[in-house]
Amino acid sequence: MQENIALTETTYYILLSLYTPQHGYGIMQRTEELSDGRIRLAAGTLYGALNTLCDKKWITPLPVETGSRKKEYKLTQQGLTVLKHELKRLQQLVMNGETVLKEEL
Amino acid sequence: MNTHKTVHRLVWVWNFDKEERWLNEMAEEGWVLESVGFGTYHFAACEPGEYSIGMEMHACDHDYIDFVKDTGAEYVGRVHRWIYFRKKTIQGNFNIFSDIDSRINHLDNIGKMLFTLGMANLCIGLANSFHTTPNIGWINLLICALVMYALGHIHEKKEILKRDRLLHE
Structure with a gap:
């Protein structure tokens, strides 16, 4: 796994939302809630991203319960590692921004 | 009413x-x-x-x-x-896509579909131009030209998004 990849905002929030298992609509709601309504994932974007993330094994679908057609997903150990790397990267971004612009803030 | x-x-x-x-x-x-x-x-x-x-x-x-x-x-x-x-x-707002990556991906899929359609018409058109009388191969060649024109438009749309993507998500 590459150590220095930057996740897109879409990927970051999907992974973050899946720290607890969610279905598609749950991920949209969780993302909107976490970002204070700034990010509203659209269905087509989310569907494509979920498939890609499953292929990469950063998330995994949970077995579908009988009588429910809604598929739930959860973060994998690998996904959690990616998320932690990203958090470190973001912390560095913020720290550098604050250091350089300290006079402006 | x-x-x-x-x-x-x-x-x-x-x-x-x-x-x-x-x-x-x-x-x-x-x-x-x-x-x-x-x-x-x-x-x-x-x-x-x-x-x-x-x-x-x-x-x-x-x-x-x-x-x-x-x-x-x-x-x-x-x-x-x-x-x-x-x-x-x-x-709330309804969009199918919410980021540039998925919009580019959508255009890619349209492009692939058009390319397949264009190639199929090119092959049929060429085959018919040489083998059949009366000659109807030109219809397929015309469709192929139109499809290539469409492909150009889709490509242009994709390039604009890709340029944006270099700077932001």
Whole structure:
């Protein structure tokens, strides 16, 4: 796994939302809630991203319960590692921004 | 007062965004898309601005349609690979895509579909030009030229997004 990849905002929030298992609509709601309504994932974007993330094994679908057609997903150990790397990267971004612009803030 | 109306209209494939805008303008005027056919749009009367419309090219996939329906949208219908959805505006903004990557990916898929269509017509056109009388191969060659023209438009749209993507998501 590459150590220095930057996740897109879409990927970051999907992974973050899946720290607890969610279905598609749950991920949209969780993302909107976490970002204070700034990010509203659209269905087509989310569907494509979920498939890609499953292929990469950063998330995994949970077995579908009988009588429910809604598929739930959860973060994998690998996904959690990616998320932690990203958090470190973001912390560095913020720290550098604050250091350089300290006079402006 | 009429509660239904039908509009016949042909839209070039590279103008799919204009088509979506037009369907949304109709919804704002109180006519929501009820069903679609090739070049035919059936509308039903609704409250002005009650619905917004989304459309995209996607392989026939019930799993996907169910997924979108679970987010509160209604499935309106499909024409070939183009799927139409609508959603009540009271449930918030409705878009099929929310980032540049997925928009580029969508254009990529349209491009691949056009390329296959173009190549098929080129092969049939060339084969017919040499083998059949009366010669009807030119029809396929004409379609091929048109498809290549469409491909150019799609490519241009994709390049604009890619340039944006260099700077931001």
